[in-house]
Amino acid sequence: MRSFPIVFFDLDGTLVDSEPGIINGIQHVFSSLGRPVPEAKTLRPWIGPPMRDSFQAAFADEALVAQALSLYRARYDTIGWTELSVYAGIPELIGALHAQGRRLAVVTSKNERSARQILSGLPFGACFSDIIGASDDGSRRFKPDLIAEALRRLEAESGQCVMIGDRRMDIDGANHHHMHSIGVLWGFGDRDELEQAGAGAVVTSPAALQQLLV
The missing domain is CATH 1.10.150.240 (Putative phosphatase; domain 2)
Structure with missing residues (x-):
């Protein structure tokens, strides 16, 4: 890759x-x-x-x-x-990507205020250039719209980016923008869901994801 x-x-x-x-x-x-x-x-x-x-x-x-x-x-x-915990290996993954000079962003269907609150309390939260979440009125909540907003804020082209997530909505959003995607299996989706949605790759651990992104 x-x-x-x-x-x-x-x-x-x-x-x-x-x-x-x-x-x-x-x-x-x-x-x-x-x-x-x-x-x-x-x-x-x-x-x-x-x-x-x-x-x-x-x-x-x-x-x-x-x-x-x-x-x-x-x-x-x-x-x-x-009431949450960070997945094992995620701090190391984010730290390594940030050290490489990658631009990182969170793109989530969670309310943006809540997402920012969560990331502000995590030791690697400052590694993200921006955090894009659902608007308070719900008008921006689906992944295609959220990714569009992320591309706008970062002034990026979809071909420069990869979307990483655990559910089909993440993959669908990436496909909508002709963006590469990677599904992860430590979350709430499974391999069938991610592959049927058209994930470009599926990984089983943050370490495997890091190897794929190198």
Whole structure:
């Protein structure tokens, strides 16, 4: 694989294991609304797609969707964003790429405020040139739009970049911009999902990803 000067990373399931904070937040919403609380294992597919869309699928009424989002964000902004861990090998990977002079950016469907809050607390957060996330009003939340915004902010061409993520949405977004993509298997997707989406490569560890990007 050729060396890409600009590397886009998804956040949840790629840089950090954020499952506890996300799942706890969703369960908090259902409990607060007096609805049966889904088991954690049934909520795992919610990690990756925009939260707004997942709530829209669960609650038909838009007023209820807005209330659910408000409840989720209130908990996430206070405690949920801390309920995560960095995947083993990620600090070394980010440090090595940054030392090589690569431009790094986070491109996530998570609300941009939350993504910035998380990255500011990580030892390698300063390695990223920018953090692009969903807008507060939800108008920018799908990966093609998020990648477009990243390209605009970094004044980059898609051919200079590679998108790295754990779900099909990351690969779909890259394909939309004719951008190379790499799927990772330590997150919330699996090999079939990533390969069917058309990932240019699939790796099993941050060390393998680093070797591929050299």
